[in-house]
Amino acid sequence: MLRDGDAVAVPANTYIASILAITENRLRPVLVEPDEDTFNLGVAKLAAALTSDVKAVLAVHLYGQLAEMPAIAQLCRERGLLLLEDAAQAHGAQVDGVKAGAWGDAAAFSFYPGKNLGALGDAGALTCKDRKLADMVRALRNYGSHEKYKNLVQGPNDRLDELQAAFLRVKLKHLDADNARRREIAARYRREIAAPDVRLPAVRAGEESHVWHLFVVRVPDREAFQRRLLDQGVHTAIHYPVAPHHQRAYARELGHLRLPLTEALHREVVSLPIGPVMSEAQVAAVVASVNPTA
């Protein structure tokens, strides 16, 4: 159980929603620099960041790749820390047969329309192993009501709309095939992109550990790179242009931090197009736009 003011370790380069989930609950984020090649939370830097204030770890499977989960789960067990997962970008990613959402004490999924499993509007879900926690979360999402018109606790209205649930039930059947197609595209990018200024993402725990929500590369001159691709009709995006500790929203709590790797990543990362509906011709066009012309 967490108490007000307890600290939660979280990767510093995550989407700000992970940090907001911590501060909304009157907890304190401890930002951990990621692994520089996977962009993900690794066990060595996490272990180094653990002080006695840290009572939980929020592992984020950023861009669709599982964080270093076997080792992180082991560390959390040894230290008696709660392990939470932000699986918003990683539906279906797995290591050792254990999927995103099944590693921690609880995990959150987003079904925002652009996600690997997306609804037609906002939606999300939580997974956990403990029945009592599940019952509490079920109550909390519905004004804290365990039983109709009986409220043991105060809660918001965070119900999953039935129509969205129906769409998701149909789309879930296609998730594995969609992820497989994303992996094919990522494999082709990793095989065929050969540009001296482009650093490709690393995959550390096998192909299944990544579902390629995003294909993120690092380039030293991002603006020029994006312009060059756009001139060839290839749109790119940035996930994310501003680090959470540099956001105005956190100026007071986190603005003093210096996180050189996270800051470099926020300057250099750029996402190439990836998605299950891309054709081979489109993938080839992206590769051609990135690679230098002979």
Ligand SMILES: Cc1ncc(COP(=O)(O)O)c(C=O)c1O
């Ligand atoms: C890593 C991460 N965490 C949390 C969220 C929040 O999900 P939602 O927008 O469904 O609240 C997102 C998606 O936007 C995300 O990418």
